[in-house]
Amino acid sequence: MNYEIDQLKLSEQIITIAKKASFVTGLYILLTFIILFVLYFFGMLFLFDFPKDLTKFTNPTFVEELLAANPIQLIILNGCISIMGHFLLSGIYGMLHNNTNVPYISLGSAYKAIFSIKGLKVLNIIIVVQAITTTVSYFLDTLGFGLVGLGISILIQFLTYFTYAAIYVHNLSLGKSVSLSIALINYKPGFLFLFIAIAYFLSLSGIIFFGIGIILTLPLNYIVAYCLYQHITEQLTD
Template identity: 60%
Template sequence: MNYEIDQQKLSEQIILTARKTAVVSGLYILLVFIIVFVLYAIGLFLLFDSPKEFFRLSNPVLVEELLVSKATEIMLLNMGVSMLMHYFLSGIYGIIKKGLVLPYSDISNAFKSIFSKQGLKVLNVIVLVQMVSTGFSYLLDLAGFSLVGFGISLLLQFLTYFAIPAIYIANSGVRKSIQKSISLVNQKPGFLIFFISVTYFLSLIGILFLGIGIILTLPLNYIVAYSLYIHISEQID
């Protein structure tokens, strides 16, 4: 499963994909953020015995007490919301996939993707990775090694970088997609760490520009992952 990266060809693929799908993908990301924010607010609200307590969160003392008394509930809420966010955001691959073969791709393609059989496989991958990651982080945090737990979480995310594209593009199963992702990452870990880190940095820069900057740059992570997987698949499949 050896492969080489043709940087010029990959750059052309990324630019082409961004031109066709960046705006729609960016708008979809904003929609997902709104949905996740509402769900998280509802989740926090349900942690309180009364609405009055919820609206007293402006008091820093009460926030600290909440973090201590409801640490487990908050951890589970964060894990659940994180799973939903990653699941909904994976729909961007549906926008990209259709956008490259059709004249126009809209937000509906994202929802069609996540609510398909492939979407259910993606959900299984996300749940598995998040549960393992959260479990390790929680146990290591209790032992006083929170930074180690954070590092393991990043490593799991890195090793499964290609798992979701493998499902949406190659229709791989859950186990095969994870195995394939780990194999591809292990081929060129140094290059991929640098490349993915730069991608995340450029993606987050858009937040500083607000408005159109957010819409155009936030989808970059997904566009690059999709383009990278296509570029590699042409050599190994």
């Protein structure tokens, strides 16, 4: 599996798509955050049996005691919210791909993407990856090796970086999408890790602007991943 990264061409692709897609993807991310907040809020209320006095949640000591008394339930809740978040945000890849040749990007195309066969494939991968990383991190953390668990989680996320794009763009099966992602990463691991890390930190730079700026910068992370996958796979099919 041979490919080269033409940084000038890739940069042009990223800029072109970013100009057309940043606002709509940012709006979609904002809606996703609102949905996740509501789900997490009601999940916490359900976890703590819908307490009548919600003002107690402003007391840090009270919250710490509740969390300490329900560690497994909290891990399950966080895992479910994480799965839902990754699933909803994966629709950005479908949005970008389905609107490649049109002047305007449709917000609804993201929801059409996730509620499709491709979206179901992506959901299965998200569940498997989340289950593996959560389980490994939990047991290693209980043994006092929390940093090792974090490192393994980052490695798994890195190796499966292209799986969502592989499914939404080429409709690959679960196994083939994971295999392709690992093969692409392994060919240039150092360069890709540095490139992805820079894109990731740039996408989070919006936090500086009172937090809300992240809605404008976070789409960069998905646009870069999509363009990078397209840039590489175009060479493999030539």
